[in-house]
Amino acid sequence: MIEPIRLAFEVDCPADHAFDVWTGRISAWWPADHTVSGEADAAVVLEPRPGGRIFERTVSGVEHEWGEIVTWEPPGRFVYLWHLRRDRADATEVEIRFIERGDATTLVEIEHRGWEVLGAEGESWRDRNNGGWATLLPHFVAAARADAGRRRRRRPRRRQAL
């Protein structure tokens, strides 16, 4: 089993603002080098409801599916399946929680989990491992494609310090 990726950090604002910026203005902060198209100007859209789609829309209007919202509880948390145009069965799950502290700061917790869906019991170790790849591959391929696109444009790599 692959452990979930977990990340937590504090931001200086109330939880509802953090939730709104996270879900409503993804395009403003999501790293362009992890989009399917790799276009810096691609818009990322999240439909704010259970069952809502998350997708990327390029300047020329092409849409790339990212996933689907499964839990929608503003301003405390939301959960989505992240499948990047693959089969839903290959999806990993992402939960974002916004926990307001008393002093108008908010703890943001990210959990990217579900890697273990890949290994049902009884399967051989090799099958499980290929399954691991099947889930990770869309991310990997999207990243590599974006990376190749960026290199073609010869743009310098932008990095934002934490």
Next chain:
Amino acid sequence: MAGPAPARDPFDALGDPNRRAIVELLAGGDRSVQQLADALPISRPAVSRHLRLLKEAGLVVEEPRGTRRIYRLHDEGVAAVRGYLERVWGDAAGRFRVVVENTTPER
């Protein structure tokens, strides 16, 4: 991650659409050079060249099976991808913080 570091950057290796196609085919199961060549619009020698590069990047391993060489995805490649995703989330978190702390609620 155990073992020696790959000689080539895995993301570099996947910068080519044919190599991405090979990795996607191998995710569906182990294959020989010929089987890969049959599934792709490129020659067998071209497939071999791409496989060598993917091997150097630590994404693919080969093993002899009878008289054939079979290629499969390298197990440790999964760890490399996971490491990459950790960096993506860290990057996303940093960028999110800058935006959220420098904007005011719209309501």
